[in-house]
Amino acid sequence: xxxxxxxxxxxxxxxxxxxxxxxxxxxxxxxxxxxxxxxxxxxxxxxxxxxxxxxxxxxxxxxxxxxxxxxxxxxxxxxxxxxxxxxxxxxxxxxxxxxxxxxxxxxxxxxxxxxxxxxxxxxxxxxxxxxxxxxxxxxxxxxxxxxxxxxxxxxxxxxxxxxxxxxxxxxxxxxxxxxxxxxxxxxxxxxxxxxxxxxxxxxxxxxxxxxxxxxxxxxxxxxxxxxxxxxxxxxxxxxxxxxxxxxxxxxxxxxxxxxxxxxxxxxxxxxxxxxxxxxxxxxxxxxxxxxxxxxxxxxxxxxxxxxxxxxxxxxxxxxxxxxxxxxxxxxxxxxxxxxxxxxxxxxxxxxxxxxxxxxxxxxxxxxxxxxxxxxxxxxxxxxxxxxxxxxxxxxxxxxxxxxxxxxxxxxxxxxxxx
Numbered sequence: 001x002x003x004x005x006x007x008x009x010x011x012x013x014x015x016x017x018x019x020x021x022x023x024x025x026x027x028x029x030x031x032x033x034x035x036x037x038x039x040x041x042x043x044x045x046x047x048x049x050x051x052x053x054x055x056x057x058x059x060x061x062x063x064x065x066x067x068x069x070x071x072x073x074x075x076x077x078x079x080x081x082x083x084x085x086x087x088x089x090x091x092x093x094x095x096x097x098x099x100x101x102x103x104x105x106x107x108x109x110x111x112x113x114x115x116x117x118x119x120x121x122x123x124x125x126x127x128x129x130x131x132x133x134x135x136x137x138x139x140x141x142x143x144x145x146x147x148x149x150x151x152x153x154x155x156x157x158x159x160x161x162x163x164x165x166x167x168x169x170x171x172x173x174x175x176x177x178x179x180x181x182x183x184x185x186x187x188x189x190x191x192x193x194x195x196x197x198x199x200x201x202x203x204x205x206x207x208x209x210x211x212x213x214x215x216x217x218x219x220x221x222x223x224x225x226x227x228x229x230x231x232x233x234x235x236x237x238x239x240x241x242x243x244x245x246x247x248x249x250x251x252x253x254x255x256x257x258x259x260x261x262x263x264x265x266x267x268x269x270x271x272x273x274x275x276x277x278x279x280x281x282x283x284x285x286x287x288x289x290x291x292x293x294x295x296x297x298x299x300x301x302x303x304x305x306x307x308x309x310x311x312x313x314x315x316x317x318x319x320x321x322x323x324x325x326x327x328x329x330x331x332x333x334x335x336x337x338x339x340x341x342x343x344x345x346x347x348x349x350x351x352x353x354x355x356x357x358x359x360x361x362x363x364x365x366x367x368x369x370x371x372x373x374x375x376x377x378x379x380x381x382x383x384x385x386x387x388x389x390x391x392x393x394x395x396x397x398x399x400x401x402x403x404x405x406x407x408x409x410x411x412x413x414x415x416x417x418x
Contacts, residue, residue: 012087015097016098019217021050022047023076027086028394030397043057048071076137080140092145094149094401095151097153101155107157109151111149111400149401158188158190159184169235184228186213186237188389188392189211193387206224206225217237241319244287244288247272258271292309313346333351358378361382370384
């Protein structure tokens with residue numbers, strides 16, 4: 001590595017992003033008013049708790065993870081050690097976390113301390129499991145680097161513009177008062193897209209936009225004037241679209257049947273989040289690429305792989321259609337996330353089924369993962385945009401640790417909303 005990327009005594013930001021079975025870290029330079037749009041270094045641990053749990057980084061480093069009594073904390077220890085080794089003489093200015101929901105706090109990015117951590121940990125269900133993991137990680141990190149500011153960025157903040165009719169559930173009002181509502185997911189990802197799309201498409205980006213974040217978790221967001229107005233998920237990322245191992249939204253009768261059969265909510269939770277989705281339907285894999293290869297091999301296994309992929313595509317298409325109806329049409333469809341950015345065949349199948357909305361795909365552009373994959377002059381612009389949730393987190397860290405920040409912007413200890 002050359003001296004321009006690791007300078008002694010310079011400041012850096014460490015961003016930590018926990019997922020359903022993964023943990024990602026990124027290091028950004030903190031020596032400018034706003035960080036560069038891409039990090040200096042990335043690291044990740046995948047398949048946490050599984051047989052293929054592995055650490056990787058952006059410089060080609062890779063190794064298997066040793067089994068641990070607590071697999072998530074084992075992954076945290078590995079990634080923190082790797083991050084610390086890469087930092088070298090750099091000084092940590094702040095450490096940032098992505099949290100899916102704000103619980104009883106107001107939702108804006110805030111400085112974490114014991115009080116705000118206590119409030120977030122006490123938040124009532126439904127809270128995604130990986131939010132609880134992220135809070136455990138924050139306690140570990142605070143003990144490792146005492147005195148370094150910690151900042152939480154919430155996915156729900158971008159979705160604060162959702163209209164009341166989109167947020168409410170058709171339940172007695174006491175459940176709304178208890179906090180049971182649609183919050184939206186992947187808010188940091190969609191916020192990043194809302195920043196980038198006008199640079200590419202100008203005023204058109206302020207029209208009717210549907211962003212599809214398709215990855216290990218998945219959700220759609222409909223935007224008008226770059227603000228979130230419609231979303232696919234219900235209460236959490238586990239609701240809405242099916243994913244690699246997640247069932248997504250299920251009819252109430254199916255939920256009651258499964259609960260009667262399984263006998264307890266822990267078993268139901270495990271089924272819905274770890275054994276369903278593409279893995280459950282196919283009986284083979286949660287990875288779309290594996291299923292795309294398998295469906296060409298013939299036999300019952302190929303039929304199940306094809307059925308799993310067809311169900312996934314159908315769900316995405318149905319949600320795009322529903323959100324387009326709410327928006328009054330569609331100007332831009334943008335794919336992001338690991339599947340959305342890289343899986344050409346699934347994009348082709350999704351777009352082929354959306355022809356009635358004016359969606360067209362240029363197969364040559366799509367096969368090359370071009371940033372714009374619709375033919376010139378198309379009614380609907382179809383685009384790919386690599387998301388960077390960590391950049392939004394890094395910006396929040398810079399703002400909340402800046403001595404020049406306006407007092408109304410810098411959040412102190414999180415204050416529960418009355």
